[in-house]
Each structure stands twice: as structure tokens, then as C-alpha cells.
Amino acid sequence: MQSSKYILSIGAAIGGISTLYFLSLIAHLPFIISAALIGISIYPFIRWFGKQLLGTNERIGNFAVGILIAGAVILTNKVYYIATIYGPWDAWAIWNLNAKYLISSEHWQNMFMNTKFTHPDYPLALPSTIAFFSRLAGGQFNLLIPFAFHFLITLSIPILIFTETYKRSIIVAGTALLLMATNEFYLLQGMHQMADTLLSFFLLCAMVSMQQHKDDPRMLVMSAAFLGCCMWTKNEGVILTIIFCIFHYKEFFGKYRAKYSFAGFALPVVVWAIFKFGYATDNDMVAAQGQETLELLKDTARYKLIYDSFITNLNEHFNGLKWCVLVYLLLCIILRRTPDKRILMILCCMLTYLLVYVVSPNNLEWHLFTSLSRLMHQLMPVTMYTLAMMLAGDSKTTSGFQARFVSIRQRLP
Amino acid sequence: MKPYFVIILLVLCVVVATILHATKLQQTDEISSFAKGIAPLQPYLHPNATTIGFKGEPSKSELLSWARFIAAPSYISPEPADTTLVIQYRSNSDPDMLNYMTSKLILKQVSDTQYTYSIVTRPNAK
Numbered sequence: 324m325q326s327s328k329y330i331l332s333i334g335a336a337i338g339g340i341s342t343l344y345f346l347s348l349i350a351h352l353p354f355i356i357s358a359a360l361i362g363i364s365i366y367p368f369i370r371w372f373g374k375q376l377l378g379t380n381e382r383i384g385n386f387a388v389g390i391l392i393a394g395a396v397i398l399t400n401k402v403y404y405i406a407t408i409y410g411p412w413d414a415w416a417i418w419n420l421n422a423k424y425l426i427s428s429e430h431w432q433n434m435f436m437n438t439k440f441t442h443p444d445y446p447l448a449l450p451s452t453i454a455f456f457s458r459l460a461g462g463q464f465n466l467l468i469p470f471a472f473h474f475l476i477t478l479s480i481p482i483l484i485f486t487e488t489y490k491r492s493i494i495v496a497g498t499a500l501l502l503m504a505t506n507e508f509y510l511l512q513g514m515h516q517m518a519d520t521l522l523s524f525f526l527l528c529a530m531v532s533m534q535q536h537k538d539d540p541r542m543l544v545m546s547a548a549f550l551g552c553c554m555w556t557k558n559e560g561v562i563l564t565i566i567f568c569i570f571h572y573k574e575f576f577g578k579y580r581a582k583y584s585f586a587g588f589a590l591p592v593v594v595w596a597i598f599k600f601g602y603a604t605d606n607d608m609v610a611a612q613g614q615e616t617l618e619l620l621k622d623t624a625r626y627k628l629i630y631d632s633f634i635t636n637l638n639e640h641f642n643g644l645k646w647c648v649l650v651y652l653l654l655c656i657i658l659r660r661t662p663d664k665r666i667l668m669i670l671c672c673m674l675t676y677l678l679v680y681v682v683s684p685n686n687l688e689w690h691l692f693t694s695l696s697r698l699m700h701q702l703m704p705v706t707m708y709t710l711a712m713m714l715a716g717d718s719k720t721t722s723g724f725q726a727r728f729v730s731i732r733q734r735l736p
Numbered sequence: 737m738k739p740y741f742v743i744i745l746l747v748l749c750v751v752v753a754t755i756l757h758a759t760k761l762q763q764t765d766e767i768s769s770f771a772k773g774i775a776p777l778q779p780y781l782h783p784n785a786t787t788i789g790f791k792g793e794p795s796k797s798e799l800l801s802w803a804r805f806i807a808a809p810s811y812i813s814p815e816p817a818d819t820t821l822v823i824q825y826r827s828n829s830d831p832d833m834l835n836y837m838t839s840k841l842i843l844k845q846v847s848d849t850q851y852t853y854s855i856v857t858r859p860n861a862k
Contacts, residue, residue, distance in 0.1 A: 326739035333746075383737040391745060399749045403756045409767050416801040423808035430783040430809035439814045440801055466761060471754045478749055486742060 325381040326486040327531060330479050331545060332372060334528040337521070338552040339364060341451035342594040348431055349597070354458050361455075372541060387489045390497040391482065398478055398504035402514055405507065406474075408466060410516035417441050418449055418517055423464045425454035435602060444603040446595060448556040449518040469516050476524050477513030480704045484711055487531055491715035499711040503704075508640040512700045518557050523701045525552040526563055530665065530705050533571060534712070540583055547575065547587025555591045555598075558606060559701065562675050570668040611684030619682050629680045632691040636699055644703065647710050665709040669702050770802045773848035774823075780844060780855040781807040781821065789817030794830055799823050819843075822854040 340361055347357030383391070409415045420441060424434035435443045456468050481503035489496035503509055513520045532546035550567055553560030568575055575584040619625065637645050648666065655662045676698045683690050781788060790812050792799035803821060804812050812821060820840070824833045826847055840856035847853070 324739070326742040329740060329743045330746075381739045383739065383741060385737070388737045388741065391742070395745055395749045399753050399756075402753055406757055406760075408760055408763065408765060412801070415767065415805050420801075420805050420808055423805070427783065427809035433783065433809050433811040436811045436813075437804065441804075467754055467758055470757050471750050474753045474757075475746065475750050478746060482742060482746065 324486050324490065326383060327483060328372065330483040330486065331528050331532060332368075333475070333479055334525060334549060334552070335368065335372070335545065336365070337452050338448065338525070338548060338555070338591055339368070340455050341448040341552075342555065342590050344455040345425075345447055345451045345594055345598065348425065348428060351428065354428065354462075358455075358459060372545070381490075383489075384493075387485075387493055387496070390489075390493070390500060391485060394481060394485065394497075394500035394504045395478060397501070398481070398510065399474075401505065401507070401510055402474060402477065405510050406470060406514040410469075410514070414469075414516035417445060419453070419464070419469055421445070421447065421450035422453035422457065422469070425450050426457050426462065426464055432602070435604060438604055442607075444558070444599075444606045445518070446555050446557060446560070446603075447598060448552060449521050470514075473514055473516050473520065476520050477510060480513075480520070480524055480527060483527060483531060484704070484708045487534070487708065488711045488715045491712075491717065495711050495715040499707055502643070503707065508696075509700070509703060512697065517697070519697045519701050522553055522556045522560055522563075523704045525549045525556060525560070526567075526701070527704045527708055529553065529567060530708060533574060534717070536574060540580075543574065543580060543583040544587040546571075547584040548591060549587075551588045551591025551595065555595045557701075559676070559698065562679075563672055563701075566668060566672050566675065570664055570671070607685075608679070608683060612682060615684075616682050622681075625681050625687055628687055629677050629691065632695050633677060633699075636696045640696055641699060641703065644706055644710070648706065651710070651713070663709060663713060665705070669706050669709065672702055673699070766798075767802055767805070769848065770851070771806045773846065773851055774803065774806055774853050776846045777821065777844055777853055777855055778807075780819070781810045781812070783810040786819055787811065787813050787817050789813050789815055789820035790822075791816045791820055791833065791836060792823040793825055793833060796825075819855065819857050822856055824852045824854075826850060826852050 343361050343364065344357060347354075347360065352360075410419075420437075421434055421443075424431045425447065427433075437443055453469050453472060456472065457464050460468060481500045484503070485496045485500040487496075488499065526549070529546045529549035532542040532549060534542075536542040536546060550560075550564040553563050574580065648670075651666065652662060654660075676695075680687065680691060680695070788807070788810060790800050790803060792803070800812070800814055803823065807821075816836070822833070822837060822840075824830075824837070826849070829852075837854070837856065839859070841859045843855045843857055845852065845854040
């Protein structure tokens with residue numbers, strides 16, 4: 324869809340700005356030159372990605388526009404009451420703190436001296452973007468910039484799901500949009516000013532691009548680039564990227580396709596590698612692994628604690644999605660069909676996240692309490708998108724029960 | 737509607753939400769009142785200055801992180817150094833803090849309703 328491409332372009336712009344700005348800091352470029360370079364690089368991207376394919380002249384119907392406006396207005400209104408000035412601890416003590424360092428072209432490396440209570444190993448897609456726009460707005464950190472940025476991402480996610488599904492089924496698309504626009508947990512996490520929602524946005528963009536890669540090979544480049552941006556956003560992005568690549572091995576690395584994938588991965592992964600191997604400190608989770616790891620793996624009480632916390636979070640924040648996925652899996656068993664690859668991939672990501680907790684060197688109870696709901700939130704938009712796509716009628720594996728959900732319009736001749 | 741309507745809608749919503757949110761910035765919370773209190777010491781917290789150490793009330797662990805957030809891109813070490821930023825409760829400060837201050841030369845000191853903010857150094861450093 325052309326409308327989806329506009330939102331994918333926002334994701335691409337964030338990835339491009341954050342990587343190029345970080346490279347310009349390393350190269351000691353004056354801001355005016357780095358801003359000019361970033362501005363100039365937009366032109367070839369628009370020429371390349373903006374080119375329409377034949378037969379893709381999209382027009383959004385009035386009914387769809389009405390739902391879109393309603394969803395956007397509801398979300399905007401709810402965010403006003405939900406958003407706080409500084410966000411929770413991690414927002415200002417890690418993400419916005421790092422953004423303040425990156426605003427300074429002379430002293431940004433002071434960030435890596437903060438080894439206590441902060442995480443200088445966290446990738447910089449979010450702080451780098453905020454730093455760039457702060458400098459563009461005059462050079463001072465302003466709390467309105469992270470707010471506007473996080474609001475844009477929080478709104479872009481449901482709109483992207485809507486634009487991807489409304490042609491198939493306006494009912495499903497509208498329901499997904501309104502469910503997300505009124506979901507307080509989603510909005511709260513979105514406006515917490517942390518990188519989890521940005522990561523979920525990049526993952527969603529990668530999945531949307533992958534969905535369209537057969538019609539348009541540029542989407543394969545975009546999908547790979549978005550996965551690279553996942554790595555450049557959070558450490559969990561590496562896990563998501565590896566699992567995504569395993570599940571889409573043929574699409575990414577098949578004959579004649581690998582060149583597109585490598586082209587997409589190139590910039591974000593190179594910048595991520597420069598950051599990780601040239602600047603970042605060791606990750607505390609990785610550094611702590613050793614002889615004790617085996618003991619942690621054998622400790623059954625840890626599995627029980629993780630399972631209990633997972634179920635509590637599931638029931639508390641994702642109850643609707645939980646039942647949708649469970650019913651879907653049950654139907655797959657009854658109809659003897661293989662579940663959709665995307666659902667299996669999401670479940671695999673969740674399982675890997677849970678397994679990482681088993682070897683966590685931190686106090687497990689505290690670690691689960693402070694982060695599990697955020698990790699689950701990272702996978703929420705792609706789950707919503709996959710379910711909406713299946714209900715709207717894109718999946719071959721669900722054809723037995725999708726018909727009742729397909730819009731009347733789609734079934735008319 | 738043309739597909740670019742989506743972008744127009746996004747931009748409009750971001751502008752409206754940001755304007756609405758700007759009205760909230762006038763509200764004071766712990767971090768903003770801390771930032772106001774520490775503002776007169778900012779010249780001592782310049783990033784070109786030597787390493788700034790830190791000593792704060794042991795019962796208020798947020799103080800170091802607040803100070804780092806406000807002072808960035810300056811680096812504030814979690815341990816006391818030759819030049820140290822000291823943040824005490826204005827009343828009922830921890831005895832350890834009071835002892836520490838007795839042996840230091842105060843370069844600058846300001847207070848607000850809750851905290852006393854000081855930049856201190858060794859007595860013979862001046």
C-alpha cells in the first residue's frame with residue numbers, strides 16, 4: 324500500500340538519521356555538515372523508495388478516513404492524560420541521559436564513563452535521533468522533543484496496521500486501530516520514553532516489508548534494514564533479528580536475494596558493530612555468564628518464577644491477544660494445519676526472551692518485575708498485525724475459518 | 737483521499753499532542769525542582785572541568801542519577817573526588833554527610849526548600 328510506504332519511510336528516516344548522526348559524531352563533523360549530509364541522503368532514498376509500481380494507485384475511502392481520524396483523535400486525547408514529563412526512571416536515567424550526551428559533539432564520549440546505574444552498552448538509535456532533532460531545534464535538550472518523537476512512534480504503529488489491512492477488511496482494520504488507540508498499557512509504554520516501542524515499530528516495519536517483498540524487491544532491502552535498526556535500537560533487537568532471519572532464511576538469503584538483504588543490513592549493522600566493538604562497554608548479562616550459568620539453568624524454581632510472572636503479565640496486560648492466539652492455535656490443531664509462520668516466530672521470540680531470564684545474573688524477581696512487561700510489549704504490535712492480517716484474509720493456512728471475517732466489500736464481485 | 741493524507745494526519749496529531757503536552761511542562765515535579773535548585777552550580781559542572789565527584793544523602797539513591805541527568809554532558813563520578821558535588825537534606829542530613837562537609841572547603845553553596853547543594857574541594861586546594 325502506498326499509505327503504508329509513507330509510514331515505512333518514517334522508520335527508514337529514523338534509522339538513517341540515527342546511524343548517520345552517530346557516524347558524524349565519530350568523524351567529528353560539524354553539525355551543519357552532518358545535517359546537510361543527512362538531508363542530501365533523503366533525496367536518493369525518496370527517488371528509490373517513492374517510485375510507484377504500476378497498478379498501485381491507492382485511494383483511501385471516506386469511511387476508512389473517518390475511522391483513521393477517529394482512532395488518531397482518541398489516541399491523541401488519551402496520551403494527553405497518560406504522558407508524564409520525564410517518564411519513568413529508565414527513560415531519563417538512561418535514554419534521555421544518553422541523548423543529552425550525544426547532543427555534545429565534544430563530550431559525547433563521557434557517556435561511556437557512566438558505568439554505574441546506567442547502561443552505556445545500550446544501542447543508540449533512540450538517543451541519537453533525539454540528539455539530532457535537539458540540535459536541529461537549537462542545540463539544547465528539550466523535553467518536548469522526546470515526547471513528540473515517542474508520540475509519533477506510538478501513533479504510527481496502529482496506523483501502519485490499519486493501512487496494511489483496511490483494503491482487505493475495514494472491520495478488522497478499524498477494530499485493530501481502535502483497540503490499540505484505547506489500550507492504556509500500550510499507550511503508557513509508548514509514552515514512557517524508552518526504546519521498547521521504537522523496537523516494536525522497527526520489528527513491525529520489517530514484518531510489513533517482508534509481507535510485500537514478493538511484489539516489490541525493494542521491500543526485501545527495507546525488511547533487512549529494519550531488522551538492522553532493531554539491533555541498533557536495543558540489545559534484544561539482536562535476538563529478534565536472528566530469529567526473524569531463521570524464519571525467513573529463504574527470503575533473505577536465497578539465490579538472487581542475498582544481495583538485497585545485505586544491502587539493507589549494511590548501514591545499521593555496520594554502525595551497530597562500530598558502536599558495540601569500538602565504544603560500548605560489555606553487556607552485564609553477557610559478561611556475567613560463566614560457571615554459574617549451568618547452576619542457574621538447573622534451578623527449577625527460576626523456571627516457575629518466570630512462568631508465573633509471564634502468566635501474570637499476560638492476564639494483566641495482554642488478555643485479549645492471549646485468547647486470540649490460543650483460539651487460533653486450537654483451531655490449527657482441530658483443522659490439522661500448521662500455524663502461521665509469523666505466529667510461530669513471535670512465540671519463538673517470546674520463548675527466547677523467557678529463557679534469557681533463566682541465566683540472568685540479576686535478582687530474578689526484580690528483573691522480571693522491571694522488564695518482562697516491556698519485552699512482551701515489544702512483541703504486541705507484530706502479534707496484533709499478524710492476527711489482523713490473518714482475520715482480514717491474507718494467510719493460506721487460515722483459509723478454513725478466515726471467510727467469516729473477510730469484509731463484505733471484498734467478497735463482492 | 738490520497739495516501740499522503742496519512743502523513744498529514746500524523747503531523748497534525750503530533751503538533752496538537754505536543755502543544756497540549758507543553759502545558760504540562762509548567763508543572764513541578766521532583767526532577768524539575770531539583771534542576772532549579774542545582775542551576776546556580778552549573779558553571780562548576782562544566783564538561784571541561786576536572787572530574788566531578790559526588791556525595792549525596794544515602795537514603796535518597798535518585799540524587800546521583802538526577803545530578804547526572806541535569807549535568808550531562810558533564811561526567812559525574814559516583815565517588816567523591818577532589819572537586820565534589822554534595823547534596824544534603826536541608827534539615828536532618830545524615831551524620832556522615834555532616835562529617836564529610838566539616839573537612840571540606842566550600843566553593844559554592846545554594847539551598848532550596850528540600851536540599852542544600854554544595855561544590856566542595858580539599859581545604860588546601862585553593
